[in-house]
Amino acid sequence: MSATSAAALFRRRRLKSVLWIGACGIFATAVAVILLLIMGYIVREGISAISIPFLTRLPRPTGISGGGVANGIVGTLIIVGIAALMAFPVGVLVGTYVAVYGHRRMSQWLSFLADVLAGVPSIAIGIYAYTLLVEPFRHFSAFSASFAFAVLMIPLVIRATEGAISIVPRELREAATALGAPEARVVLKILVVAARPGIITGLLLSLARVTGETAPLLFTAFGSQYWELRPGQPMAELSLQIFTYAISPYADWHAQAWGGALILILAVFVLSVLARLSVLFGREGRGHGGTA
Amino acid sequence: MTEQAIAASATPRPGAGSRKLRQAERVGSAIFVGMLRGSCWLFLLIVLGLAAELIWGARLSLRKFGIGFLWSTQWNPVTEQFGAAPFIYGTVVTSVIALALAAIVGVMAAIYLAEFAPRRVGAYLGLLIELLAAVPSIVYGLWGLFVLAPIVANWIGPALQSVLGFLPFFQGTIYGVNVLTAAFILTLMIIPTITAITRDLIVAIPMRFREAALALGATPWEMAVKVVLPSVRRGIIGASMLAFGRALGETIAATMVIGNRPVISASLFAPGYTIASVIANEFTEATSDLYLSALIELGLILLVVSILVIGMGRLMVRLLIR
Numbered sequence: 001m002s003a004t005s006a007a008a009l010f011r012r013r014r015l016k017s018v019l020w021i022g023a024c025g026i027f028a029t030a031v032a033v034i035l036l037l038i039m040g041y042i043v044r045e046g047i048s049a050i051s052i053p054f055l056t057r058l059p060r061p062t063g064i065s066g067g068g069v070a071n072g073i074v075g076t077l078i079i080v081g082i083a084a085l086m087a088f089p090v091g092v093l094v095g096t097y098v099a100v101y102g103h104r105r106m107s108q109w110l111s112f113l114a115d116v117l118a119g120v121p122s123i124a125i126g127i128y129a130y131t132l133l134v135e136p137f138r139h140f141s142a143f144s145a146s147f148a149f150a151v152l153m154i155p156l157v158i159r160a161t162e163g164a165i166s167i168v169p170r171e172l173r174e175a176a177t178a179l180g181a182p183e184a185r186v187v188l189k190i191l192v193v194a195a196r197p198g199i200i201t202g203l204l205l206s207l208a209r210v211t212g213e214t215a216p217l218l219f220t221a222f223g224s225q226y227w228e229l230r231p232g233q234p235m236a237e238l239s240l241q242i243f244t245y246a247i248s249p250y251a252d253w254h255a256q257a258w259g260g261a262l263i264l265i266l267a268v269f270v271l272s273v274l275a276r277l278s279v280l281f282g283r284e285g286r287g288h289g290g291t292a
Numbered sequence: 293m294t295e296q297a298i299a300a301s302a303t304p305r306p307g308a309g310s311r312k313l314r315q316a317e318r319v320g321s322a323i324f325v326g327m328l329r330g331s332c333w334l335f336l337l338i339v340l341g342l343a344a345e346l347i348w349g350a351r352l353s354l355r356k357f358g359i360g361f362l363w364s365t366q367w368n369p370v371t372e373q374f375g376a377a378p379f380i381y382g383t384v385v386t387s388v389i390a391l392a393l394a395a396i397v398g399v400m401a402a403i404y405l406a407e408f409a410p411r412r413v414g415a416y417l418g419l420l421i422e423l424l425a426a427v428p429s430i431v432y433g434l435w436g437l438f439v440l441a442p443i444v445a446n447w448i449g450p451a452l453q454s455v456l457g458f459l460p461f462f463q464g465t466i467y468g469v470n471v472l473t474a475a476f477i478l479t480l481m482i483i484p485t486i487t488a489i490t491r492d493l494i495v496a497i498p499m500r501f502r503e504a505a506l507a508l509g510a511t512p513w514e515m516a517v518k519v520v521l522p523s524v525r526r527g528i529i530g531a532s533m534l535a536f537g538r539a540l541g542e543t544i545a546a547t548m549v550i551g552n553r554p555v556i557s558a559s560l561f562a563p564g565y566t567i568a569s570v571i572a573n574e575f576t577e578a579t580s581d582l583y584l585s586a587l588i589e590l591g592l593i594l595l596v597v598s599i600l601v602i603g604m605g606r607l608m609v610r611l612l613i614r
Contacts, residue, residue, distance in 0.1 A: 017513035024404035031401045031483055032417050035424045038435050038480070093331035100328075110332055113339050119534070119602045120595055121541020123568045124346065127591040130575070131345045151338060158335075182317050184324035205426075212428025215543035215568065219575045239430045243544060246434050254438065261431045272426045276419075 039265070046262025049255045059225055059241065062250035069260050071227050072238040078229065079142050079221060079237060080211055083149030088203055090150075091157025092192075095199075098158065099165035100187055111162065118155035125151045126216025133220070140222035142235035148216035153206040160202020164195035197279050204275035211271065212264045214239040238264060343595065350589035352582050361589060367554040367570075369579070374586035376593060378554040382564035385471055386546065387539040389560075390478035395532050397479075398486030399521075405487070406494035407516050418491050425484035433545035436477040441468035441549055444476065449561055464559040467551060472560040474550035478542055482535035489531035493524040526609045533605030537598050543568035567594050 053066050060067030094114075098107045125148050133144035168191050176186045192199070217223070222234040223244065229235075238260050245257035347354075353361065357374060364375020405414040405421075445468035452472075456462045497520055505515040521528075543566075551563020552573060567590050578584040 013511050013514070017511035020513045021404070021408050021516075024400040025408065027397050028401035028404040028409065028417065031397060031487065032420065034480065035421070035484070038432070038439075039424070039427075041435060041439060042431060090331050090334055093328050094335045097328040097332050106332065110335065113336070115606075116599055116602050117339055117342075119537040119541075119598050120342070121537075121543065121568055121598055123541065123543045123571050124591045124595045124598075125342065127349065127571065127575070127588055128342045128345050131349045131588070132341065151342070154335065154338070182321045184321035185317075188324065208426050212430060214428070214430045215572055218572050222576070239428060239544075242430050242434065243548075246430075246437060246548065257434055261434050264428050265431055268426050268428060269423060272423050 042258060042261050042265060045255070045258035046260075046265075049259030050262060054256070054259055058227065059236075062248070062253050065252065067256065069236075069238055069241050069256065069263075071224065071236040072241040072260070073263065074227075074229070075142065075221065075224070075236040076211065076238045078231065079145045079217075079235065080149060080207060082143065082146035082231060083153060083210060084203075084207060086146065086150035087153035087157055087206065091154045091202075091206070092161050092199060094154070095158040095161025095202075096165060096187060096192065099162045100191065102162075102166065110158070114155040114158040114162075117151070118159065121215075122148070122152055122213055123215040126218065126220055129216060129220045140220060140234040141232050142221050142228075143231040145217050145221035145235070145237070146231065148220050149210040149213065152210050152213065152216075156206040156209055157199075157202050160205065161195070161199050164198025164202065165191050167198070168194040197281065200278045201275045204271050204278060208268050208271035208275065211267055212239050214243055218243075346588060346592040346595055350585055350592045352585035353589040354585075356582065357586075361586075362593075365556060369574075369583050372580065372582050374583070376567070376590055378556050379565050379567040379570050379590060380593070381556045382471065382474075382550065383540055383566040383568070385560075385564070386475045386478055386550070386566060387536060389472075389475035390482060390539045391532060391536045393475075393479040394482045394486055394535060395528075398483045398535075399490050399528060401483070402487045402490035402494060403516050403520070406491045407520065408512070414491075418488065421484045421491075422488045425488050429481060429542060429545040432477055432481050433548035436473060436545060436549040437469070440476060441473050444468060444470070444473045448472075453561075460558040461560050464557075464561055466561040467563055469549050469551040469563060470561050471550060471557075471564040474546050474564070474566070475560070477545050477549050478539045481542065481545060482539055485535045485538065486528075486531050489534075490524065490528055493527040494520055497523055526612050529608050529612070530605055533601055533608075537601045540601065541568055541594055541598055542566075543572050547572050567591075 054068045055073070056070050057066060057068030058071055059069065094110060098110050098114075101107050128151065129144045129148035133147055134140055172190055172194060173186060176190045177183075181189075217237050217240045221237050221240065223240045224234050224236040226236075242257045242260040242264070245253035245260070248254075353374060357364065361374065361376050362380065363377050364373070365377045366373040366375045367378060368374075401421075405418050409417065445466055449466035449472070453462050453466065501519050501523065502515055505519040506512070510518065546566045547569035550566060550569060552565055552569060553563040554565045554570065555562070557564070571587050571590055571594075575584070575587050578587055
């Protein structure tokens with residue numbers, strides 16, 4: 001009697017297990033399938049919009065064919081490039097400080113603030129860039145967009161640098177210090193060099209994070225119909241163009257929006273994959289260095 | 293100058309070097325440490341500047357409407373009556389629905405990928421989902437507007453209404469761009485974050501825990517729920533808070549699919565508005581100082597809420613340690 005009920009209980013538990021695992025499998029498959037369908041849809045719609053003129057020409061009014069997003073692509077590169085020039089040094093230096101002097105109260109505060117800043121919505125940071133760099137000058141500018149992007153990137157670079165340096169074996173640092181190397185050289189030549197793959201990963205991921213970010217651009221870079229390469233002026237930007245085209249009522253602009261979205265996805269994927277490769281190659285390189 | 297100094301300091305033979313060299317070394321060190329410190333102060337300045345600029349920019353609105361700004365439902369640029377309630381409502385409803393759906397689906401998907409999927413499949417799908425976490429929100433917004441919104445209007449909406457139509461949430465005209473569509477898009481956007489982080493955490497759990505559970509007679513599912521999940525629950529809470537913060541502040545995708553109408557309506561099929569999307573839509577059109585100030589105050593609310601969410605996440609994680 002008790003033996004059969006135990007067997008029944010076991011069967012029920014096993015059935016429950018199988019069912020739940022099946023449900024998990026269905027969810028996992030559904031998530032993967034839906035996300036892949038989204039990407040597939042964008043690739044399909046995007047490819048038919050992308051052409052040489054699309055990549056090399058300026059936007060044209062709706063109804064006139066042959067318009068492109070060349071100024072938006074260049075604008076994205078300029079805005080993200082200037083942002084990187086501002087964010088990389090600050091982020092790496094602060095991250096290094098936090099990792100090297102981790103025990104200090106200042107470091108714990110910086111680390112906490114980096115966490116907080118990483119979670120602040122980009123639109124709020126856009127307002128910050130607006131009140132700081134647009135309002136006083138009375139006109140929109142690409143530089144203010146770069147500033148907003150830099151503020152978005154800095155916490156990511158800090159976290160990545162801090163993480164990469166803190167996993168460098170302590171013995172390396174102690175050995176260098178014991179040999180009489182001054183602090184700056186220990187940090188620069190030992191810690192930062194050993195942590196380089198992780199830091200580069202962080203830099204690339206921070207680039208991926210802001211490429212395609214649209215919200216802060218609405219009132220910083222603002223967008224432009226023309227070739228505009230001066231950072232002090234309003235500038236076209238790819239994701240901004242996608243947004244404008246998408247919410248317009250014109251079918252030919254919608255098609256261009258898909259084309260732009262495909263370019264953005266490709267750019268972000270390339271950055272993300274490079275970020276992962278950087279860690280892989282970095283690890284291999286260090287391995288060889290160790291055996292040599 | 294700095295690089296020269298560092299280059300000088302990098303010359304070998306520190307002990308036997310001439311006095312000049314050692315001095316250069318010391319100067320280089322001092323400059324380097326100075327740069328580290330300086331950038332830390334710069335970072336602090338940037339962060340404090342963010343809070344200060346938003347508070348300063350919102351001062352007109354703060355003074356005029358006071359705390360009542362939070363629950364006033366008026367949003368009328370013509371009469372200059374501004375209240376945040378419709379936007380707060382829209383933001384909270386979309387984000388809470390998104391978090392609830394994404395946490396359940398995301399964690400279950402992660403369990404499957406990490407524990408039960410064939411090793412190869414789990415690894416590849418995990419990598420894929422990690423990549424998808426980086427897809428820009430404008431892309432999701434575009435898809436949501438042209439593909440998901442019609443699906444919600446023609447299929448999902450009517451289906452929900454026929455089954456759950458007795459609830460006030462599922463009554464009324466079904467629009468394509470509505471609160472539910474926005475919630476769905478946010479769900480799709482934050483699932484990769486939750487799944488990717490949770491999967492990483494589960495994969496890192498030592499195999500012997502699982503072996504012990506199975507040896508004691510646990511079924512695979514009991515092992516997953518009673519051994520694996522409890523040891524990563526802190527990480528899951530952290531990931532969920534991260535995702536919740538993203539959903540609260542998500543701007544472009546929400547703007548494209550929520551319908552942008554500042555009303556509070558019980559029905560999820562009606563258009564709504566979020567804090568971030570009203571800022572995105574109206575910021576450049578704000579004609580008066582008070583209007584702009586009210587929009588900046590909305591940004592300030594977002595800032596405060598995101599800090600609270602992060603703080604809450606940290607607190608919950610800390611409480612769970614004990």
